[in-house]
Amino acid sequence: MSKDAEVDMKDVELDVIDPEKQPMNTALDNTEKNGCVKVKVPDDQEIKFTGLSKEELLKVANTPCWVRTRWALLILFWLGWIGMLAGAIVIIVQAPRCKPLPSLKWWQKGAIYQIGAVESFDNTKGDGTGDIAGIKARIDYLSSLKVKGIVIGPIHQNSADLVNDTNLEVIDKKFGNEEDFLNLLDAAKKKGIHVVLDLTPNYNGQNNSLFDADIAKKGMEYWLNKGVSGIRFGNVDTILQNPDVVEEWKNITNNYSSEGKERVLILHVKNMVTNNTALLMDDVLSTLGKEPAAAEVITMLSRHIEIAGDQWLGWMVGGRELGHMASMVKNRLYRLYQIMLFTLPGTPFTNYGDEIGLEDTQEKDSKAKFPVMPWKYQQSMEAGPRFTNKTVEDQEKDTDSLLNLYKALSDLKVKERSLQHGDFHIINSNSNIFAYLRDWDQNERFLAVLNFADTKTTADLDRGRLPLKAKVVLSSDPKRPKGEIVLQNIELDPSEGLLLSFPYVS
Known part of the structure; x- marks a missing residue:
């Protein structure tokens, strides 16, 4: 065999042994060569892969393998679902149960601010005598204190110890008129503040025996019809000896109450009684002296809380009848008392100016308990030098002031359930x-x-x-x-x- 023939035979052998080295056919003809399919796909040509047809799927779906697989997946799904449901039930059953929230009235949700001396609060006439319009002008300030209600007055017509010159349905002209009062009601309502009217009959005199229960009932109905959220009576210890009168007063406020518009009856007492009134303002803390020991406070409060039982209490130190807290409590204990009033169970009552440490005047007349509210520096100078560091204006700017402590406590009372109605x-x-x-x-x-x-x-x-x-x-x-x-x-x-x-x- 010639040399050229040997070369040709080797080439043939290589072609048979390694067909991959054979040149590929450029045509897409799906032809088989040497046991292999050679396919060349042009760059711009899209290859579409078509799945099984419906008929083919149905054939496969009924095969034993797929039937077992589907049953296994179905069983696993339901087992997982039932397991999650059982787990959720166990969590719910074992979780601590929430106590049902008590149904609270508006006066149980925060502090109540008492303006017992309207003539000393603020005035709009520039004559130095406070009036109803002056309270309306300060409604934003009262709202900033987060109080839920204000007690106003008494402001009705009354000459000291003269029954015939007492009319609970007529406002004393020095305070304004009925239109002024209705405007105040409207302004307070827009701020979410409830207005309670003090109808203590002989508030300018000293003879409490002139307390006519029938006149009081007529006055209550008159002002409840006008839209007040409650009625307050002061110096009613003798009246409380007649439970029928108190029950009748309660019925009057209840008859004017509806859901979301509850009316309250507030009675100021000097001695704790159990007569199931709507709200008792208690001056028990005022009887402890200026520097009581903790043991005295604990004993007194424990006894009163026990006597009250389920009855809702109101706490205050001083008030219209007794004077301002700063004059009744040693200065070093003043801030401590504010913390105590806002954290005891019940409603804290604030006499106007107690939030800034206002003190009673030194005069010995009957108005000594009604100092002028010092809104600004000039007013404080007119009231006396001891007020110069206690103006509302100055304390609002001082983060460490008594006023800002009061605001913080009032805010907590409104927001925290434990402080509002907790055990x-x-x-x-x-x-x-x-x-x-x-x-x-x-x-x-x-x-x-x-x-x-x-x-x-x-x-x-x-x-x-x-x-x-x-x-x-x-x-x-x-x-x-x-x-x-x-x-x-x-x-x-x-x-x-x-x-x-x-x-x-x-």
């Missing part, structure tokens, strides 16, 4: 400390720790209901750092009131 537990420690816990269901807990001593005192609290640590919400001492503190052996500064909080733990 009350005294946590005893020692004779200088009054500590108590307010809690409601699964809401934030609040612990008030009040040092009545004029020295630093360590509060060794009963830890039965308390966690290891709590957060400082506020203190009567603005310098107290915020943040968490350990509840064991808390050291309080002299006369410090401390409000702490901690979360519910199941």
Whole structure:
């Protein structure tokens, strides 16, 4: 064989052994060569892959393999669904049950502000005598205090100890007229503030025996028809001895009440009674003296809360009949008292000016309890030098002021269920400390720790209901750092009131 023939035979052998080296056919003819299909797809040509037809799917679907697969997937789906449902049921059953919220009336949701001396609050005539229009002009200020209601007056016609010159349905001209009062009602309503009218008959005199129950009933109906949210009577201890009269007054306010428009009857008493009135304003704290010991406070409050039972209480120090809190409480305890009033169970009452520490005048006449409200510096100078650092204008600018402490407490009272209607537990420690816990269901807990001593005192609290640590919400001492503190052996500064909080733990 020639050399050329050998070369040709090797080429043939290679072609047979390695067909991949054969040149590909450029035509898309799906022809098979040497056992392989050679396909070349042009770059601009789209290849479409068509799935099985319906008939082909039906044939495959009924095969034993696919039938078993579908049943397995179906069983797994339902097992997973039932498992999730069972898990959710277990979580719901084991979760702590929420207590039903009590149905609260408007006066149970925050503080009530009492303007017992309208002539001393603010005036619009420039004659130095406060009037109804002056209260309306300050409605934004009252709204900033987060109060739920204001008690106005008495403002009706009355000459001291003269029954024939007393008319509960006519407004004394020095305060304005009925149109002024209705305008005030409208302005207060727009701010969500309820107006209660004081109808104490002989408010300019001293003879409380002139309290005519029938005249009072007519006056109540007259002003309830005008849209007031309640009626207040002061100095009614003798009237309360006749339960039929009180029951009739209650029926009158109930008859004018409807859902969302409840009317309240407020009775101011000097001695605690159990007559199931709508709301009792209690001056028990006013009887403790200027510097009571913690033990005295605990004893007095415990007794009153026990006597009241389910009856809703109102707390205040002083008032129209007694004067301003700053004149009844030692200055060092003033901020502590504000914390206590807003954290006790019940409604805190504020005498006008108590939010800034207003004091009674030094005169010995019957108006000594009605100092002028110092809105600005000039007014404070006219009222006396001791008011110059207590104007509303100045305290609004000072973050550490008594006014801003009051606003913070009032805001908490409105927002926190534990402080609004929670349970009350005294946590005893020692004779200088009054500590108590307010809690409601699964809401934030609040612990008030009040040092009545004029020295630093360590509060060794009963830890039965308390966690290891709590957060400082506020203190009567603005310098107290915020943040968490350990509840064991808390050291309080002299006369410090401390409000702490901690979360519910199941």
